[in-house]
Amino acid sequence: SLAAILLLSHNYFVQSISSDKDGNDIRKLFQKEDKKGLFYIYEWPNEFDDLWPPADHAISDRSGYSHEFRENNGAGSILDANVGLFNTWQFSLYRNVMSRLRVSEYRTRDPEKAISFIIPFDLGVHSYIDHFDGHPRLASPHGWAAGYFLINGSKDKKLWWKNHGHDHFIIFSITAYQMVGIGVKVFFMQICQNCSTITIETSPTRTAIKGRTRKHWYAAPYPSSFHWYEGIKELPWEMTPTAPKRTLLALIIGSVRTSQPTTSNLRKLLYTQCTAEPEACQWHKTAHSCSGVVNATKEMLQLRQAKFCPAPPGDSITRKSLFDSLVAGCVPVLFSKASLVQYSWHLSEEDVNNVTVYIPMKTINDEEKNFLEILRSIPQKELRRKQRAIAEIAPRLQYAVVPKRIGNGSDGATWKPPFQDAAAVIIDKIRDRQTVEPIGGFTDEELLKLVNEQNYIMDTHEDYAPMRSDKTKNMQDKAEIAKGVKGISKILTSETILYPDIKALELSSFFIPKSVFRDTDIVEYRNGQMTYITGSKQKSTLEHQVVDSSTLNLHSNRSSIINKKKHVNDGPLVPFEP
Numbered sequence: 184s185l186a187a188i189l190l191l192s193h194n195y196f197v198q199s200i201s202s203d204k205d206g207n208d209i210r211k212l213f214q215k216e217d218k219k220g221l222f223y224i225y226e227w228p229n230e231f232d233d234l235w236p237p238a239d240h241a242i243s244d245r246s247g248y249s250h251e252f253r254e255n256n257g258a259g260s261i262l263d264a265n266v267g268l269f270n271t272w273q274f275s276l277y278r279n280v281m282s283r284l285r286v287s288e289y290r291t292r293d294p295e296k297a298i299s300f301i302i303p304f305d306l307g308v309h310s311y312i313d314h315f316d317g318h319p320r321l322a323s324p325h326g327w328a329a330g331y332f333l334i335n336g337s338k339d340k341k342l343w344w345k346n347h348g349h350d351h352f353i354i355f356s357i358t359a360y361q362m363v364g365i366g367v368k369v370f371f372m373q374i375c376q377n378c379s380t381i382t383i384e385t386s387p388t389r390t391a392i393k394g395r396t397r398k399h400w401y402a403a404p405y406p407s408s409f410h411w412y413e414g415i416k417e418l419p420w421e422m423t424p425t426a427p428k429r430t431l432l433a434l435i436i437g438s439v440r441t442s443q444p445t446t447s448n449l450r451k452l453l454y455t456q457c458t459a460e461p462e463a464c465q466w467h468k469t470a471h472s473c474s475g476v477v478n479a480t481k482e483m484l485q486l487r488q489a490k491f492c493p494a495p496p497g498d499s500i501t502r503k504s505l506f507d508s509l510v511a512g513c514v515p516v517l518f519s520k521a522s523l524v525q526y527s528w529h530l531s532e533e534d535v536n537n538v539t540v541y542i543p544m545k546t547i548n549d550e551e552k553n554f555l556e557i558l559r560s561i562p563q564k565e566l567r568r569k570q571r572a573i574a575e576i577a578p579r580l581q582y583a584v585v586p587k588r589i590g591n592g593s594d595g596a597t598w599k600p601p602f603q604d605a606a607a608v609i610i611d612k613i614r615d616r617q618t619v620e621p622i623g624g625f626t627d628e629e630l631l632k633l634v635n636e637q638n639y640i641m642d643t644h645e646d647y648a649p650m651r652s653d654k655t656k657n658m659q660d661k662a663e664i665a666k667g668v669k670g671i672s673k674i675l676t677s678e679t680i681l682y683p684d685i686k687a688l689e690l691s692s693f694f695i696p697k698s699v700f701r702d703t704d705i706v707e708y709r710n711g712q713m714t715y716i717t718g719s720k721q722k723s724t725l726e727h728q729v730v731d732s733s734t735l736n737l738h739s740n741r742s743s744i745i746n747k748k749k750h751v752n753d754g755p756l757v758p759f760e761p
Contacts, residue, residue, distance in 0.1 A: 219614040221289050222352075223297035225339050227304070231329050232281070234309040236317045246317030248272070249477045256282035258410050258584045262480045265416040266487070269584075270477055271408040273503035276356040276383050277305045279406045279582040283606035285592035286585055288599065289614055294342050299613050300351045302378070304329045307356035310364045326366030330374035348377040349398075349622060352613055358384035358499050359392055359400045371396050377624050381609060384501050385525050387640040387647065390625070394634045397624030401612070402525040404580050404605050405503040408483055409510040411600055412584040419487060420512040420577035422570055427487045432463040432558060434489035434513065436482055436504055439468060441497045446649045449495050449518060449548055456553050463555055465489075486511035490566060491540065491558050494522060496649035501525070509538065510581045514569045516554065518544045521646035529579055529608050537572040544648055578602045 236242060238250055251270040254260045257278025259270030284290060284301060291297050310323040323329075334343050343351070353375060355362070359382050362371060371378075376396050385402040386392055409419045417425065439454050441447050457464035467482045486492060492508035493516040501522045508515045516539070517523060523535045540561065546552045583600035590596060599607065612618045625633065641647045 219611075219616070220298035221291040221296050222284070222287075222299040222301055222610075222613050223291055223294045223339075223342070224284060224301045225303055225333075225337060225342075227332065227337065231304045231325060231332070234305045234314045234325070235278075236312070236315060240316055243313070243316045243318040245319055246312060247319065248312050248317035251477055255412075255584050255587075257406070258412075258582070259408075262408075262478065263484060264414055266419045266484070267410045267412050267415040267584075268419075268480065268483055269408055269410055271406050271410070273405050274308055274311060274356045274383070275406045276381070276403060277308060277354045278356075280354055280381070280403070280606050280609055282585045282591070283582070283599075284610065284613075286589055286596060286598045287592075287610055288597045289610060290592065290597075292595075294339060298350065298616065299619075300342055301613070302329075302333065302351055302353045302375070304353065304370075305356065306353065306367060306370060307361070307382070310367045311357050311361065321361070321364035321367075323364055323366035323370065326370035330370050333374060348375060349619060349624065351375070351378045353378050353380055355380050355382040355400075358382060359386050360384070360499060362392060362395065368395065379619050384499055386637055387521070387644070388633045388637050389525070389527075390633050390637075392637065394625075394630035397630065398619065398621075401528060401618075403609055404526055404529055405501065405506045407503070407506040407510040407581050409507065410581055410584045411578070411602075411604065413586050418578075420510055420574050422512070422574055426512075429488055429490045429513075431465060431485070431489040433457065433491045433493060433516075433555060434464070434485055435466045435493050435495075436479075436486075436507075437467075437469055437495075437497065437502065439466075443496070443498060443650060445544075445548070445651060446496045446498075449544055449649065452547050452551075453493060453495060453554060456555055460555060483507065483511075486513050489513050491516050493554060494518070496522060500647065500649060506580055509573055510577050512570060512573055512577065514538065514540060514566065514573065516540045516542060516558070518542055518547070519646045519649055521644075528612055529605060530576065534572070534576055538569055538576060540569075543645060545645070578604055579608055580605055582606050 235253055236248060236250070238253060242248060242250065249270070249272070252259045252272035252275060255269060257272070257275040259272065259275070262268040262270060281301075281303060294300070304325075306323055306326065306329070309325055310321060312318065313320055314325075334340055337343075359380075362368070371380075371391070372395050377398055378396065379398045380391070380396065380400045381403050382400050383403065383405050385400045389399050389401065390396070391400055411418070417423070435453065435457060437450075439447070439450050441450065454466055457466045465485070467479070467485075469479075486508055490513070492504070492511075492513040494502060494505040494508065495518050496502065500519055505515050505517075505522060515523070518541075520535065520541060523530060523539065524532055540558065542552075542554055542557055546557075547554060579602075581604055583604045583606065585598055589598045621629075641650065
């Protein structure tokens with residue numbers, strides 16, 4: 184059963200973390216390979232790859248998703264053909280990168296020739312929105328099925344077991360801090376513990392939060408709304424005589440409110456200062472939603488008319504508009520250096536200093552300085568130097584759009600843009616054996632140390648002040664924090680997920696977020712079919728009923744299984760019979 188397979192795979196990975204099935208040291212095996220080579224993409228069902236709501240489905244009014252995002256391999260529908268402005272979703276990293284991986288000259292169809300392996304599972308988006316109507320959630324119902332398929336159901340399953348996933352990559356389109364939902368943790372902690380992860384935001388230690396995996400989590404730029412494509416007439420970052428004059432001192436696009444009290448306070452102060460001088464500064468308010476700038480052509484083009492673009496943190500340290508600004512040639516104003524220095528694949532610390540202005544958050548929140556006066560004090564010569572530096576690095580911060588005539592690579596066609604873009608940087612890193620360090624994965628002791636370091640930085644470092652709800656909060660004892668970490672405890676203690684027998688899958692150590700099981704969700708892939716469950720709230724626990732779905736597929740109409748949507752409160756999952 185799936186339960187037994189997950190348990191065996193988890194124990195096998197933990198106990199044999201640095202040796203292959205024949206007992207050979209993985210480090211030695213990897214050292215025999217060339218430094219750079221080819222990569223292989225698993226041949227999986229489309230249901231794991233395309234997890235955005237179908238174009239003909241109605242979207243929930245609570246969703247931050249729009250069908251406008253789907254076109255052009257995730258770049259979205261085009262808004263301004265001249266400068267390559269598209270309706271791009273901030274969580275489209277997977278689609279933008281996978282479209283390039285599929286047509287890369289470094290892709291091989293022969294797994295024996297590959298040194299790196301790509302798992303084509305859009306886990307991040309699937310855990311963020313429902314794949315039928317875009318309803319928000321923090322869970323990945325396909326996590327179980329994808330895990331089973333990877334290690335047991337795929338024709339390529341032997342590739343996984345060869346090096347226990349140490350040479351595998353997965354693209355996670357949301358932030359490392361959102362690796363929290365049920366199904367997501369199962370996939371990472373029980374299956375993909377040794378995978379290297381590419382995400383839009385990583386942790387201070389460039390590793391999984393709370394020590395939940397044994398490899399690095401690397402940050403890749405949020406997909407900007409500006410893309411190079413074959414029909415582009417003018418590069419948005421170039422300083423040419425025909426480019427718009429930058430007459431506006433500062434431009435901010437975004438909401439005033441965030442989920443973080445500290446950053447909300449910062450934004451309110453910036454908003455007050457900005458709106459007090461409309462000739463110098465403009466703030467285009469958007470809803471606190473991922474779809475806040477859909478079809479906002481005029482506002483997005485104005486990024487090319489502003490000198491400075493303040494990028495206050497939002498729900499997390501970084502935001503998509505930071506990359507929109509850079510690719511449009513506007514100098515970002517950072518209030519946390521971590522907003523950009525985490526993208527070490529694409530930017531050096533010197534690059535960050537060359538293309539940004541840094542104003543510590545306390546300068547605004549505590550010292551009550553006016554950010555517009557600070558920007559006015561920057562010499563014109565310094566501004567021009569930063570604009571020239573942006574023009575040099577901007578190409579590698581955007582994702583070029585694969586022409587429709589090339590297709591998805593199924594016929595063997597290859598393509599690349601005329602210069603190195605963000606996807607090309609990622610491809611180079613995937614092909615590099617040094618990227619998968621530590622080759623044998625972090626040890627338990629190293630994970631504990633990293634968790635301590637994460638917590639210390641998050642609690643004390645100036646760069647992460649925006650994510651602290653109470654900046655005066657006393658520090659907790661780091662040893663106590665480490666002891667209580669969920670990810671570590673599942674590896675080191677008796678809290679490890681239990682499987683009492685081969686028939687019952689015990690998930691009592693997980694907690695279900697609100698509104699996860701609204702209708703039906705996939706929990707098992709067995710004998711070529713999906714098994715669904717329905718949820719109902721009874722006596723503060725979640726009872727499960729297995730529904731026979733032998734005649735259903737992943738895109739079945741869920742109303743045929745259950746007509747009434749059921750919302751549940753937080754509570755532990757109880758065992759159920761597969």
